[in-house]
Amino acid sequence: MIKRNTFLREIVTNRMLFLMLIPTLLFFVINNYLPMVGIYYAFTRFDFSKSLFDSDFVGFENFEFLWRSGILTRLTLNTLGYNAAFILLGNVGAIALAVLVSELKLKWFKKLSQSVMFLPYFISFVILSVIVYNIFNYESGFLNTLLKGWGLNPVDVYSTPWVWVPLIIFFYLWKNLGYSMVIYLAAITGISDEYYEAAKIDGAHIFQRVRYITIPMLKSTFVVLLLFALGSIMKGQFDLFYQLIGNNGMLYNATDILDTYVYRSLKVTFDIGMASAAGVYQSLFGFALVMIVNTIIRKINEDYALF
Amino acid sequence: MSYRKNALTLSAGALALVTVLSACGNNNDDTSSPATSPSSSPSASAASSSASAAPAGLDTSKHVTLQFYMLGDAPKDLDLIQDEINKMAEEELNATVKFNFTTWTDWDQKYKLLLSSGQQVDLLFTADWTQYQAYANSGAFLPLDDLLPTAAPKLQEFVPEDMWEAVKVKGKIYTVPATYKEYVTNGFVYREDLREKYNLPVPKDLATMEAYLEGIKQNEPGMTPLAIDNVTDNLINPLRELTDHSVGAKLPYGIGIKYESPNDVYSYWGSEEQLSDLNLVRSWAEKGLFAKNVLNQKELSGDLITSGKAAAMLGDNPTRYNDNNMKMQSLHPDWKLGYTPYAEILGYATPVHPIHNGFAIPKNSANPERALAFYEKLVTDKRYNLLTQYGIEGKHYTVENGYYTMIGDSSSNGFPREGMQGWAWRNPEYMLFDQGYDGVKAIFDELDKVAKPDLFTGFTEDYTSYQPERAALEQVEKQYFYPLYAGLLSDVQAGIDTAMAKAKQAGLEKIQESYKQQWLAYTAEAGIQ
Numbered sequence: 026m027i028k029r030n031t032f033l034r035e036i037v038t039n040r041m042l043f044l045m046l047i048p049t050l051l052f053f054v055i056n057n058y059l060p061m062v063g064i065y066y067a068f069t070r071f072d073f074s075k076s077l078f079d080s081d082f083v084g085f086e087n088f089e090f091l092w093r094s095g096i097l098t099r100l101t102l103n104t105l106g107y108n109a110a111f112i113l114l115g116n117v118g119a120i121a122l123a124v125l126v127s128e129l130k131l132k133w134f135k136k137l138s139q140s141v142m143f144l145p146y147f148i149s150f151v152i153l154s155v156i157v158y159n160i161f162n163y164e165s166g167f168l169n170t171l172l173k174g175w176g177l178n179p180v181d182v183y184s185t186p187w188v189w190v191p192l193i194i195f196f197y198l199w200k201n202l203g204y205s206m207v208i209y210l211a212a213i214t215g216i217s218d219e220y221y222e223a224a225k226i227d228g229a230h231i232f233q234r235v236r237y238i239t240i241p242m243l244k245s246t247f248v249v250l251l252l253f254a255l256g257s258i259m260k261g262q263f264d265l266f267y268q269l270i271g272n273n274g275m276l277y278n279a280t281d282i283l284d285t286y287v288y289r290s291l292k293v294t295f296d297i298g299m300a301s302a303a304g305v306y307q308s309l310f311g312f313a314l315v316m317i318v319n320t321i322i323r324k325i326n327e328d329y330a331l332f
Numbered sequence: 333m334s335y336r337k338n339a340l341t342l343s344a345g346a347l348a349l350v351t352v353l354s355a356c357g358n359n360n361d362d363t364s365s366p367a368t369s370p371s372s373s374p375s376a377s378a379a380s381s382s383a384s385a386a387p388a389g390l391d392t393s394k395h396v397t398l399q400f401y402m403l404g405d406a407p408k409d410l411d412l413i414q415d416e417i418n419k420m421a422e423e424e425l426n427a428t429v430k431f432n433f434t435t436w437t438d439w440d441q442k443y444k445l446l447l448s449s450g451q452q453v454d455l456l457f458t459a460d461w462t463q464y465q466a467y468a469n470s471g472a473f474l475p476l477d478d479l480l481p482t483a484a485p486k487l488q489e490f491v492p493e494d495m496w497e498a499v500k501v502k503g504k505i506y507t508v509p510a511t512y513k514e515y516v517t518n519g520f521v522y523r524e525d526l527r528e529k530y531n532l533p534v535p536k537d538l539a540t541m542e543a544y545l546e547g548i549k550q551n552e553p554g555m556t557p558l559a560i561d562n563v564t565d566n567l568i569n570p571l572r573e574l575t576d577h578s579v580g581a582k583l584p585y586g587i588g589i590k591y592e593s594p595n596d597v598y599s600y601w602g603s604e605e606q607l608s609d610l611n612l613v614r615s616w617a618e619k620g621l622f623a624k625n626v627l628n629q630k631e632l633s634g635d636l637i638t639s640g641k642a643a644a645m646l647g648d649n650p651t652r653y654n655d656n657n658m659k660m661q662s663l664h665p666d667w668k669l670g671y672t673p674y675a676e677i678l679g680y681a682t683p684v685h686p687i688h689n690g691f692a693i694p695k696n697s698a699n700p701e702r703a704l705a706f707y708e709k710l711v712t713d714k715r716y717n718l719l720t721q722y723g724i725e726g727k728h729y730t731v732e733n734g735y736y737t738m739i740g741d742s743s744s745n746g747f748p749r750e751g752m753q754g755w756a757w758r759n760p761e762y763m764l765f766d767q768g769y770d771g772v773k774a775i776f777d778e779l780d781k782v783a784k785p786d787l788f789t790g791f792t793e794d795y796t797s798y799q800p801e802r803a804a805l806e807q808v809e810k811q812y813f814y815p816l817y818a819g820l821l822s823d824v825q826a827g828i829d830t831a832m833a834k835a836k837q838a839g840l841e842k843i844q845e846s847y848k849q850q851w852l853a854y855t856a857e858a859g860i861q
Contacts, residue, residue, distance in 0.1 A: 070796070073447065073471040073695050090803035093838060155630055163624035164556070183625040184820060272563070273627040274811040275820060281811075289810055290803035292440070297448060299803060 067301035087302035090290060096281075101259075101310075104282040108258045110194050111201075116247060118202050123209035123243075124235055139210070142203035153196060154268035186279035189270070193280065197265060205250070212246045213239060248322060248329040256315045259283060259307040283307060390483055392426040396699045398454040398706055399430055401446060403462070404753045406433035409723065409746030416719055421709070427702050431752065447472045447694055454703035457756055458507045458690045465687070465792035468506040473692040474700055475504040483701040484708035495686040501792050508707060509686035512758040515779050516688070517674060517681045518570050518581070518647030521656070524670035526552065526643055534670070535644070537677050538574055538612075545621045548643045558622040559633035559642035563817040566633050567613065567622075570647030574677060575612075576605050580788030585805060585843050586813075586835070589851070591680070594787050594860050597848040601813070601840070602832045610816050610824045617819025626818050640664070647674070650775040658768050673775060681779040685789035689756040710757045717762050721754045723747030729764075736764035791854045798846055801839030808834045 036043055062077070067087055069080035091097050122142065129135040160167045161182040169179035182188055220238050229237070263284040270280045287303040315331075323330035407413075410431055418428045434442045443462060446453050458464040458473075467473060480488040487508065488496075495509045520535040522544060527533075532547035533540045545557040560566040572578040578600075579589040586601030600606050616622060623629055634652065636642040638660040648656075650671065657669040675681035691707055693700045709716045722729050722736060728747040730737050738745055749766060750758075765773070795802055812831035821827040832840075854860075 071448075071470075073467075086800070090800035093800045093804035095837065096807070154628075158625070158628050158630060161625070162628070164620075181624065183628050271628055271630075272810060272814055273625075274814040275627070277811045286807060290806050292806075296799060296803075299799065 063301060064305055066297050067305045069298055071297040083298070087296075087298040088306065090299055091303060091306060096286070099278070100281060100283050100286050103280070104259055104284075107193065107262070107282060108254075111197050111262065112251065112254045112258070114194065114198060115201060115205055116250060118198060119205035119209050120240075120243060120247070122202060122206045123213055124239055126206065127210060127213045127239075128231065128235075139203075139207070142206060144203070145200045146204045148200065150200075150264040150268040153200070153265075154271070157192075157196070157269055183273060184275050186276045189276055189280050193265065193269060196269065197262065200265075208250070209243060209246065212243055216242045245329055249331065252315060252319060252322075252331050255318055256311045258314055259310045263288065390425075390701055390705050392702070394426070396427045396702050397430060398427055398699060398703050399432060399452050400455045400706075401432045401434065401453050402457050402753055403434050403436070403439050403443070405435050406431070407723075407747045407751035409728070410752070413719055413723065413747065413752075416724070417716060420715065421706060425702060425705055425709070427699070427706060429706060433752075447696075450696055452696055452698045453694045454697040454699055455691050455707060456694050457753075458687075458692045460685065460687045460789050464507060464690065464692070465501055466795075468501040468504075468692070469792055469794055471695065473506040473694055474697065475506060476508070476693065476704065477505050479693075479700060479704050480505070483704040486712050487704070487708035490712055498686045498790055499690060507687070507690035507692040508704075508711075508756075510689035510756045510758055512689075512755075512760050512763065513683050514651070515681055515683055515776055516649040516651070517779065518573060518649065519653065519671050519673035519675075519775075520644065520646065521637065521648045521653050522644040522670050522672075523548075523637075524668040525666060527670065535672055538571075541644070541646070542616070542621075545616070545644060546619065549620060552643065555640070556623050556636070556642040557620075557644060558616070559636040559645050560622050560626045561629055561631060561633045561636070563626060563814060567646060568609070568817050570674075571609055571612070572600070573647070573674060575609055576600070577678065580786075583788075584793075585802075585840065585847060586809075587844060587847055587851075589788075591678075591784075591787065594855055595852065597844075597851055599840075599844055601835060602828060607825065607828060610819075610828065613817065613819045614821070614824050615819075622819075624820075627814060627820075637669070638663075640667070650772045650779075654769065654772045657771075671775070673779060675779050675782050680782050680784040682786040683779075683783055685786040687789050689758075691756050707757070711759055714759075714762050717757065717759050718764075720752055720757070721750055721762075722764060723751060731764060734764075735767045737766075787855075787860055790858060791851060793847065793850060798839065798843045801843050804838035805835060805840060805843060808838050808840075 065077060068082060068084060069077070070083050070086075072080050126135060126139060129138070158166075161169075163169060163179060163181050163183065166182075168182070172179055216239065220242075221234055224234050224238060260283070262282070266280060266282055266285050267288065270276050270285070283303065283306075287300065291300050291303075319330050319332065410433075414429070414431050421427050421429055434446075440462075443456075446456065447467065456473075458467075491509060491511055495511065496505055499505060499507050499509045520541055522535050522541075526548060527544065530547050530551045532544045535541040535544045548555060548557040558567075569578070569581045573581060576588060577590045577592060579591045579594055583589060583600070586599055586606075588598045588600030588603065588605065590596065617624070631641075633642070633645055634648070634656050637645060638656050650673070653669060653671045660667050660669065673681065693703050697703055710720060711717065718725070723746070725731070727739065728745060728751075729739055729749070736749055738748060742748055749764075808831065812827070812834050815821055816824065816827045816831065
């Protein structure tokens, strides 16, 4: 344990290490801390002819459009709900797949299945939206052609909001599962073989080995990934929602998230102030959430907390 | 395990370092480029007789590099053209220019950033559809009134006085308008060969258009009769133009203003007019005249037509109709498109407003005077103009019988016609046309006979007082009006009622009232009766 007044000595003894840390610190100060000054934009009326701090201070006026249409609660809940599902199902699915793949004995099959799961990650949501349209569109979509072929009535997927909740989650997982699986796979590879050998000698069968060795060893990776994901729980996956739903107002009640709402509201309006206001709202929410969850985790097990 | 962790942290640190270093490297490149560019050898430029070419009042003693920004994609041979231009500009204006292009991807975001990030931009394209009026109004551009006489006297003379007048925002000129007169007015586009094959009526008005679409539906079951990629642009706005004689295609906030009575501002949303329009849309939807999931359709309507997936478009402009027709015929020689301008139905056509194509000098320009002088060259000097519009003669194009002829085809040619999207610096005196463009010219000649001025585009909306309402209303339109626009709701009246209730909650009345006041002030000032 480092005593309080030895901070200076700490610097002196590890001066090379601190020196090596400087570029990274600079990087974060320049790219992540300096731009925070821009938060002030959220409280001003933007004017080309004036600099940031000369602009008129308007208080919370820029935030007004967020609650003006009375749907902020729904947007927040949608955003939280979808992201919670993404984080939870994404991590659980990735762990399950990683365990399965790591237990595979055939090397070529292991590589193949890993690649097959990873590939969707490289497909852009723009292309996905075209694929989805060609599956579900009413007149000539794959699904309805199939249904008609079987003598059934065609369905209008694009006018049925609830279907899109599982669909969006499905497509998110389809695209991202392979990627997060690789992270867990790397963590599993890092677990020393000695544990498994000892367990084998003690007569533990494969499920016991997974249950009592692999899963507990993955816990710290899981917690770190979870905390990272929570920070951006109010943001993200704009592409997915925007491309799949687009202008289809029929589906908004079930599918609209903050990002798509902000984009739609400000696409035609040139307003840096309002866009910053939305960003500030999202960031503050994410910040609060990370602080709360991190505190809870620290209470339970200090080693797993981020800070 | 801890060893692995260290390795990871180290490599992350290394990555960060590389990023920082490379960022510095970029900065260095930027700042040093004017000094190291080959053209800046001082003896050459100082010795040349630059004074004779540059306007008398212009100070060209210092060498400058101009940053020129255009939307869209750069032609392949841009560097070649840029070098040629710079050879001349170096000598005559002691300036070099860098042509930058935004590409069409997210151009509106990039446009916003160019103006707000503080980087040097000396010349930037403007149009009504890039929100010229709004940007000019919020101070993003420099006023040109005092610059023109000293920096570009020839240009000032070249552009007619009424055009300078027309682009003014709050009494100041912020952009140099294009002088070429063209029409981007709508017309029906339809597959003429199918019409002949099935003996369908010629679409002359909405009723015959509907009959034509129904005929297609019956005879070509695999085809979508009407191509739509955007329900407002391809369906509602053209419809409003025809049924309600809307003064501008893109009147916002459900405002209605008729061309015949520009001083009568009413709410189109919630009106009888809207009800009948939307009932028509609903009946077309029920008959299956356009795709049911049109709100999620991503393919552009022009592509749907040329690939044979759809048969007609409710509204498109003559130039694009001609392009699509030629594109289609190069692949399917026996297919043919027909065109009926709305002017035949409405009795008038409005040529493009001078605001439609222009170039402005943004606030962040380092050299506004030289930028304007260079732009003058681009428009009025034949050498500059032909180079940037058509490329190098003999390499990119030839002129045969007065017609422009491309060398090679669009994939092998490094600089196709108007390859730099040079709509704004077109000079009618130097313009060269493709033979295939004769069809468009014929349409333009017809439209010239019934030409009336565009009353809408000159209006500058100031929305600062209702920003939040405006953003909220945008959401309401997408969520509650778009399903109606796409004919998805069986009870149209109920759909309108819900949408209106939500719109009022978002502040519709405040917006419409304020818009009305501004509009009436504009018509009074412009003397529009």
